[in-house]
Amino acid sequence: MQEWKRQEGDETIFRTCAWSPPGCHPVGCGLQVHVKDGKVTKIEGDPDHPITRGSLCPRCLALKEYIYHPDRIIHPMKRAKEDRGQDKWEQCSWDEATDLVANAAKEITAKYGAETIAVFGGTGREANNWYPQWANLVFGTPNSVYAQAGWSCYGPRMTNTAFMMGGGYPEIDYAAKFPDRYDDPRFVAPEVILIWGKEPLRSNPDGLYGHAVIEMMRQFGTKIIVVDPRITWLGTRAEEILQVLPGTDTALAMAFIYVLAKEDLVDHDFIEKWTYGYDELVERVQEMPPSRAAEICGVPEEQIWRAARMYGKAKPSSVAWGLATDESTNGAQLGMCLVALMSITGFLDAPGGTTLGMGDDQGSVVRDGGSISADEKVDDATDSTLELALKNGIMTQETWYTKRIGVDKYPCVGQVLWTVQPDEFLKCLETNDPYQMHMAGFVSSNPVGTAIGAEPQRWWRALKRLDFNFAVDLFMNPTIMACCDVFLPVASTIEHDGMVVTHYGLNASFYGAQNKCVQVDECKSDVEIMLEVGKKTYPDFWNRFEDDEAYNNFHVFRSWLPWDELRDNVVTMSNEPYYKYKEGKLRPDGQVGFPTQTGRVELYSYAYANFDEDPLPYYEPAAYGPTTMPEMMKEKYPFVLTTGARRQEFFHSEHKQVPSLRQITPWPQVDLNPEDAAEYGIQEGDWVEVFSPYGCIRQMARVTPIIKKGVVHCMHGFWYPEEEGSEPNLFGNWKSNVNMLMPNSVNAKTGFGNTFKSMICGIRKADSLGGPNEPDHIVLEKSRQGEFTVQETWRPADSPVVDPVDYEKEMGVTK
Amino acid sequence: MTQHALYLDLEFCSGCHSCELACRNEHDFDPETNGIKVLEDRPIHYPDAPEGKWHWDFVAYPTEMCDLCEARVERGLMPACVQTCQAKVLEYGTIEECAKKLAEKGKKAAIFLP
Numbered sequence: 001m002q003e004w005k006r007q008e009g010d011e012t013i014f015r016t017c018a019w020s021p022p023g024c025h026p027v028g029c030g031l032q033v034h035v036k037d038g039k040v041t042k043i044e045g046d047p048d049h050p051i052t053r054g055s056l057c058p059r060c061l062a063l064k065e066y067i068y069h070p071d072r073i074i075h076p077m078k079r080a081k082e083d084r085g086q087d088k089w090e091q092c093s094w095d096e097a098t099d100l101v102a103n104a105a106k107e108i109t110a111k112y113g114a115e116t117i118a119v120f121g122g123t124g125r126e127a128n129n130w131y132p133q134w135a136n137l138v139f140g141t142p143n144s145v146y147a148q149a150g151w152s153c154y155g156p157r158m159t160n161t162a163f164m165m166g167g168g169y170p171e172i173d174y175a176a177k178f179p180d181r182y183d184d185p186r187f188v189a190p191e192v193i194l195i196w197g198k199e200p201l202r203s204n205p206d207g208l209y210g211h212a213v214i215e216m217m218r219q220f221g222t223k224i225i226v227v228d229p230r231i232t233w234l235g236t237r238a239e240e241i242l243q244v245l246p247g248t249d250t251a252l253a254m255a256f257i258y259v260l261a262k263e264d265l266v267d268h269d270f271i272e273k274w275t276y277g278y279d280e281l282v283e284r285v286q287e288m289p290p291s292r293a294a295e296i297c298g299v300p301e302e303q304i305w306r307a308a309r310m311y312g313k314a315k316p317s318s319v320a321w322g323l324a325t326d327e328s329t330n331g332a333q334l335g336m337c338l339v340a341l342m343s344i345t346g347f348l349d350a351p352g353g354t355t356l357g358m359g360d361d362q363g364s365v366v367r368d369g370g371s372i373s374a375d376e377k378v379d380d381a382t383d384s385t386l387e388l389a390l391k392n393g394i395m396t397q398e399t400w401y402t403k404r405i406g407v408d409k410y411p412c413v414g415q416v417l418w419t420v421q422p423d424e425f426l427k428c429l430e431t432n433d434p435y436q437m438h439m440a441g442f443v444s445s446n447p448v449g450t451a452i453g454a455e456p457q458r459w460w461r462a463l464k465r466l467d468f469n470f471a472v473d474l475f476m477n478p479t480i481m482a483c484c485d486v487f488l489p490v491a492s493t494i495e496h497d498g499m500v501v502t503h504y505g506l507n508a509s510f511y512g513a514q515n516k517c518v519q520v521d522e523c524k525s526d527v528e529i530m531l532e533v534g535k536k537t538y539p540d541f542w543n544r545f546e547d548d549e550a551y552n553n554f555h556v557f558r559s560w561l562p563w564d565e566l567r568d569n570v571v572t573m574s575n576e577p578y579y580k581y582k583e584g585k586l587r588p589d590g591q592v593g594f595p596t597q598t599g600r601v602e603l604y605s606y607a608y609a610n611f612d613e614d615p616l617p618y619y620e621p622a623a624y625g626p627t628t629m630p631e632m633m634k635e636k637y638p639f640v641l642t643t644g645a646r647r648q649e650f651f652h653s654e655h656k657q658v659p660s661l662r663q664i665t666p667w668p669q670v671d672l673n674p675e676d677a678a679e680y681g682i683q684e685g686d687w688v689e690v691f692s693p694y695g696c697i698r699q700m701a702r703v704t705p706i707i708k709k710g711v712v713h714c715m716h717g718f719w720y721p722e723e724e725g726s727e728p729n730l731f732g733n734w735k736s737n738v739n740m741l742m743p744n745s746v747n748a749k750t751g752f753g754n755t756f757k758s759m760i761c762g763i764r765k766a767d768s769l770g771g772p773n774e775p776d777h778i779v780l781e782k783s784r785q786g787e788f789t790v791q792e793t794w795r796p797a798d799s800p801v802v803d804p805v806d807y808e809k810e811m812g813v814t815k
Numbered sequence: 816m817t818q819h820a821l822y823l824d825l826e827f828c829s830g831c832h833s834c835e836l837a838c839r840n841e842h843d844f845d846p847e848t849n850g851i852k853v854l855e856d857r858p859i860h861y862p863d864a865p866e867g868k869w870h871w872d873f874v875a876y877p878t879e880m881c882d883l884c885e886a887r888v889e890r891g892l893m894p895a896c897v898q899t900c901q902a903k904v905l906e907y908g909t910i911e912e913c914a915k916k917l918a919e920k921g922k923k924a925a926i927f928l929p
Contacts, residue, residue, distance in 0.1 A: 042840050042841070043840060044837065044840060044841070044895065044898065044899065045837075045898055045899050047893075047898060053903075054893070054898040054899060055833070055898075055899055055901045055903070056833060056837070056899050056901075057831060058831065058832050058833055058836045061833060061836035061837055061840060061899065062836055064840070201829050201831065201901075210901075211829065211831075211901040211902050214827050214829065214901075214902045214903075214904075215902075215903060217827070218824070218827055218903075218904075231858060231871075233829060233830060233858075233873075235869070236858065236868075236869040236870070236871045237826070237827070240867065241867055241869075300866075303867070648831050648832070649832065659846045660835075660836055660839065660846040663846055664832055704857065704858060705858060705859065706858050706869075706871075
């Protein structure tokens with residue numbers, strides 16, 4: 001095992017674990033960074049890393065191009081408010097930049113209250129640690145914002161897990177917690193892995209090293225069953241691939257449970273001892289026999305029986321659940337079924353089954369799914385961010401309980417996630433109801449861009465109107481160009497010290513050190529930047545920390561390991577045992593069982609019942625789809641649109657400016673079935689206009705049988721950083737942006753989920769990428785949510801958006 | 816001199832392109848130059864194949880720019896592409912060792928000499 005830092009000739013070689021920036025989930029892949037004269041000369045995988053063992057994906061391999069990219073912003077910048085939208089930035093000092101941010105915050109707090117400040121964070125990145133800390137501890141506002149409609153990433157799965165199992169996060173067992181990995185005598189390989197709505201090889205899924213699935217298939221003969229609306233490459237290596245119609249898979253999951261119960265492929269001993277509500281669940285799924293699910297999902301009935309039997313008979317079996325669980329309005333119910341499928345086989349937290357985490361929360365999740373009283377004396381060093389904010393007088397209890405936007409309407413969202421409900425927050429920005437917002441910070445988040453904000457033109461207009469905005473990022477992007485006044489350049493993963501824990505600590509395989517290898521110009525780490533601003537906004541608290549190491553030790557690494565030990569180890573395996581529920585390792589009181597109301601896995605969920613949601617899973621058709629909108633589909637939008645499948649060379653909207661990554665996929669691709677393409681006269685490589693009731697974009701045709709006839713998949717995240725950045729073009733933000741086709745506020749009863757995985761659209765052949773979306777002729781649809789009554793009829797609790805805006809007029813586009 | 820080769824289990828090459836980038840990093844190639852290249856045989860369902868059984872293969876093959884990472888091997892390291900391969904389907908060895916692997920695998924595998 002090599003030291004964390006060694007000298008070879010004139011090079012220093014650092015071993016480090018990656019997180020972000022650039023955007024990635026906390027998988028913590030092992031890097032060896034070669035440095036000469038303070039500059040990176042080469043990046044390669046770290047053969048001593050127990051999980052990745054020398055492997056790396058293209059994004060980290062291209063890190064040198066990324067950190068030294070000529071377009072990277074390497075000095076703080078400011079811009080006059082009246083120049084928003086125009087490329088009129090001026091370099092300034094860190095002191096001036098942080099003064100501008102801190103003074104704006106203080107003035108706005110004094111005038112309107114701290115709650116009128118919001119801090120945005122992008123998905124999965126290390127910034128997930130920072131944006132609530134920026135909000136609660138630097139500004140004293142309860143309004144942290146994850147801007148994706150319906151909080152459609154990870155949050156719903158976290159909530160499902162918290163409600164039904166009490167915390168942690170279930171992940172397939174790939175011996176990821178043991179130093180000797182697959183050689184550990186405790187480990188047994190899964191016989192079958194059920195991969196649902198997930199492409200683990202491409203998606204860097206929150207902590208799972210995806211290619212471990214292939215390792216286990218090759219080494220142990222592990223078999224896989226894949227449920228996906230597309231035939232994925234991994235799916236072609238599966239025993240069964242169930243190609244569902246987008247938005248219908250809750251029905252399929254219910255049918256799986258039906259088969260397991262009917263054929264008695266369950267572990268009665270486990271069910272009796274450790275679950276609650278099995279009989280009620282079985283009674284419920286009687287309404288969804290495979291014959292009915294087959295009709296709904298477009299999957300042969302015989303295949304459902306076959307796949308479910310295969311899963312039920314496997315010993316052990318494991319479930320990998322993906323983002324698709326989060327992105328639909330019926331997703332919570334899908335998640336309930338999948339948690340049931342992991343559990344009733346008896347392989348929950350068993351070798352080769354689905355592992356659970358100890359549920360440590362890295363200081364960013366509120367204990368037991370609720371906030372605590374400020375008077376409660378808790379050890380400072382293990383306090384959550386919220387507890388710190390309350391105890392140090394940075395935020396009041398009243399502010400937290402009464403000012404967080406949208407959680408009064410959707411308390412279920414606010415229960416486990418301590419952010420706003422995003423769709424309600426957008427309405428608040430537009431209508432000043434319940435109060436007017438005045439300032440926003442964007443910490444590695446780009447809601448006007450192409451990966452997160454549905455109807456991005458609404459976010460654009462609403463955010464541009466605020467009094468003051470700043471960003472912490474590496475590259476200019478549409479949100480910053482359009483809306484911000486100050487740009488604070490942040491350090492990448494190899495430019496700062498830090499920690500990465502798989503699944504954000506919710507199911508820790510290991511604790512990895514992010515070791516600082518180089519300094520790039522004036523860039524600072526997120527923590528350094530928070531410290532600088534925090535010392536100006538709330539000095540009493542922030543002056544406790546001399547530097548980033550002091551703060552990291554106090555609030556980021558917390559009770560785990562002190563920094564020097566973490567750094568020297570590079571990787572510290574969690575070594576968590578199996579069957580934690582039998583040993584009292586899941587509940588805070590040390591009792592056996594699960595940290596839920598009943599102490600069991602709640603297949604019948606009291607927590608959902610408390611939020612007026614059905615305690616048992618049910619199937620509900622997608623808001624926009626063949627069941628709900630047959631007429632509209634017949635007339636104008638005959639296709640079911642799905643989006644979000646990942647490419648390994650990009651993390652959402654990032655990496656488009658990195659040459660060796662962009663050349664792998666130079667243009668956004670829309671997948672069309674050959675029969676559909678032929679009908680519309682579209683050939684491979686043609687530009688295609690894809691339109692929904694909400695907008696119109698262009699992507700390039702990939703004609704492929706992997707997508708079913710009648711279904712279209714659009715790539716997400718595409719913009720053109722090489723194009724004009726000033727408004728209205730904003731780097732081609734509106735050209736190929738699939739979020740232009742997606743509404744906000746089409747959420748489930750709980751406030752979760754949206755239409756990203758199941759929308760309706762039409763297609764037609766186009767001549768080029770340009771046409772209606774060239775800079776001099778941009779088409780930005782007014783928000784048409786008021787015109788569509790879907791929300792009113794389908795979910796009466798939601799009101800349609802009033803105030804349709806003429807975006808083109810606001811943007812000064814002349815026709 | 817014993818001749819070395821690359822063995823590929825192409826049944827499980829996932830087409831991630833990591834080998835291409837690792838190779839360029841190692842040799843300081845520009846983005847247009849490949850010492851190893853991933854080719855795709857796109858998905859198709861052959862008429863005679865069972866329902867649900869699809870063909871879709873990636874093949875990573877070394878080009879004439881590949882020197883099998885002589886300099887790395889001399890230092891006791893694996894070639895860059897082999898080390899970085901996420902699916903761990905690329906292996907390095909003598910022709911004989913690779914041939915043995917090929918025979919053991921029995922299907923969907925290949926040996927390459929650059």
